[in-house]
Amino acid sequence: MNTEPGWDLYRSFLAVLEEGSLSGAARRLGLTQPTMARHLDALEGAIGAQLFLRTQRGLAPTEAALELRPYARALAATSAALLRTASARAGEVRGTVRLTASDVVGAEHLPPILARLRADHPGLVIELVLSNTVENVLERAADIAVRMVEPTQDALLAQRLPPLRVGLHAHRRYLARKGLPTSLEDLAGHDLIGFDRETPAIRAALQLFPMLARGAYALRTDSDLAQLAAIRAGFGIGICQQAIARRDPDLVPVLAEAFGLDLPVWIVMHEDLKASARYRAVFDALVEGLRAVVAGPSAAP
Incomplete structure (x- = not known):
């Protein structure tokens, strides 16, 4: 060369x-x-x-x-x-910040947080990437990430938040039609919504709840947003975050005492960005906003 x-x-x-x-x-x-x-x-x-x-x-x-x-x-x-x-001068909370999060977190939880952030800092521009894959913050594919797994890379500033609890939920229309199951074994007679392809996290959950294996589902999709939409449409019973279900009186918990999982929540960014006013402002707003999401509506700012 x-x-x-x-x-x-x-x-x-x-x-x-x-x-x-x-x-x-x-x-x-x-x-x-x-x-x-x-x-x-x-x-x-x-x-x-x-x-x-x-x-x-x-x-x-x-x-x-x-x-x-x-x-x-x-x-x-x-x-x-x-x-x-280069899109902002040092010390200013303005310019572009690239943020990545999972589909559900990005669509259901982040919009009001980002709306408040933009109102407080009109010079900020947010690039929001929704993906259930882990973007490489260390290589700056994203500046800040909301992750559902513990970061393993060095040189990252990471803040762990209280977990998001998930459980089985169904729309009132579905339960009026099919009835409320009284045990995990009763789920075999219901229309279940779930995954298509197994991931390591799903395989770990199946060790605790083998009745929710792939063959049990009447609707299979790897899109968490599609699963949530199907639950809201009254298709059947599926897994939904409690924080989301609390906002919709038509979503009813199913077998809450028998089934539940905690999703870890981490906010991470490259440690080289912590001295930048705009990155720190976005990082802190995510920490505060997602803490309020977990705590419930009464704690929301």
Whole structure:
């Protein structure tokens, strides 16, 4: 390699890798298809390896491309973090903060917290990424994360909150139609809502509640938001956070004494950001707001 490739070449490479075609990558970046082709040719020439093979389905990445993928993604995350960091002057609670949370937390709990935060700090811009996967805060794929698992990475500032309790719930319409089960064994005669694919967390829960295995469900989906929507629609009985059910008088707890799980809640960010006023403001607002969610409506600010 005689010259170091510029960031534009890696950005184009990553776009082609994720879109699977020059045309899709060009649309994503707002460039022309010939420009994308030139960028790929230049990067292949710089590293001395072919990155894509043309197939009937588009561009297929070579082994060399797959090896470069994590580094290109890290470059993209760093570039985006650099722009966010530069979006405000030191000491100001303004600029962009990228936040990630699970689907349910992001859709059900964060909006009022972020609304209050924006009212207090009109110069803040929030990028909210909803995903049940763990975004890499250490590599700045997100600035701050709300996690349901304990962080294991070093160099993170982490605040543990009281857990979110989950239990079985159903809409009043469903219970009026099918009746209220009196034991876990009675669930076999009900329409249950649950997962499609097992995860390590689900496998751990099934050791305690084997009657809730995949075959028991009348509706299977890995989307927590879809499960919640089905419960609210009266489809059947499913797992719901107590903090969410408390806000809806039509959602009724089912077998509360027999079934319940605690979801750990952590707020984390890179320790290098703790001296920044805007990141600290968002971090503290999340801690305060989610503590109130767990405590109940009477404690909400």
